[in-house]
Amino acid sequence: MKKALIYLLLFVYTLDASPLQDAIDKASPYSTINLKSGIYIGNIVIDKPLRIVGQKGVVLDAKGLGDVITINSSDVCLRNLVIKNSGTQMHLLESAIKINKASNIRISDCKIKNSLYGINMYMVKDSTFSHNYISSIKENLELRGNGLKIWLSNNNIFNDNTIEKVRDNTLNYSNKNIFKNNTFLKSRFSLHLSLSHKNIIENNDFNYNSVSIMIMGAKDTNITNNKILSSNGAAGIGTLFKGVHNLHFNKNQVSFNAVGIYVDSKSTELNMQRYFTNNIISYNKEAMHFHKDIQNNTIVNNIFEGNINDIVKNTQQNTTFDNDVRHNYWDRYEGFDSDKNNIGDRSFKMYIYADQLWQYDHRLKFFYASPMMSILNFISELTPVIEPVLILEDKEPLMFKKAL
Secondary structure, eight states: OHHHHHHHHHHHHHHHOOHHHHHHHHSOTTEEEEEOSEEEESOEEEOSOEEEEEOTTEEEEOTTSSOSEEEOSSSEEEESOEEEOOOOOGGGTOEEEEEEEEESOEEESOEEESOSEEEEEEEEESOEEESOEEEOOSSOGGGOOOSEEEESOBSOEEESOEEESOSEEEEESOOSOEEESOEEESOSEEEEEESOOSOEEESOEEESOSEEEEEESOBSOEEESOEEEOOOSTTOEEEEEESOBSEEEESOEEESOSEEEEEEOOTTOOSOOEEEESOEEESOSEEEEEESOEESEEEESOEEESOSEEEEEOOSSSOEESOEEESOEETTOOOOOTTOSSBOSSOEEEEEOGGGGGGTOGGGGGGTTOHHHHHHHHHHHHSOSSOOEEEEEESSOBSSOOOO
């Protein structure tokens, strides 16, 4: 009887044991573990410099309990792994990969599936994440976790990743990170930077997100050569900027969104803060939407085409000042070019007439584009009884589009 009990205990131990964790514990620092095809038990902890490389068909599965992999050491490399089925307890931030206080992490060619959070980083620096696929659990949007949760992490590179069907991807207090050649799909806030400075967002594709890029309280951000398309819903926003300083938004395409670019400036800000240059802003319901003041913006060499409204300002009492607006192509511009220099002879002034009063009072939006509002607008242009509100002026508009 006693002998049978010992055999039973050994059998149960064998079922629960993790050969991979055992191999990790026995491996020498900086060595490589090559995994053959198969399914390996999750809840792995790596606390030494190590390289884990999988053949095709290597799966790490936590079976819905806890974090699949936890990294507590610098100089760790994961490559060619399928990592899936983390726990789903939101308050524990259960993740496919959790990284704590580490540097020189390399994660590449991995697929993260059906995990609450994808990569959860705390105080990670000088690391690279490339050619990975990340998605969250198959739940409603509000019940999913973040694909990337980046906290107090600096000097990292994220390139050639695809991240879809997650809740958000967030950076908090994280500086000098680079996002390049990534695809962000079907999420809520596909890239949300808060109080994170000197980050670069370049050559990425954003599609079918609620808000593609949201930046709040950040300094020295460069957003270049991205495609920001087809934000979801009647309130879908391509980019949202609030309280930013020295933002450079250059050579991007912003198209097919309810709002292309939403700007909320701080009333206390001084000098030029945002530079919108060489962008294509097309076929949006609102190309640029300003909350409160339109101030301290450089808007130069952009193409505004096919938008229902080019400029929207939603508070009447605030003013427009200290902007540099010139050399933009506006498909609504009507004018001549007598000296043939591709610059209109007169400026392009954007007013709010009667048919645009819904910008200040959304109760009037019920009448938007109605025949009565169009008639009022026509009469206001012919014989203005009430002075229309000038919200922006391009003093040197282009007659024809230039290649960007």
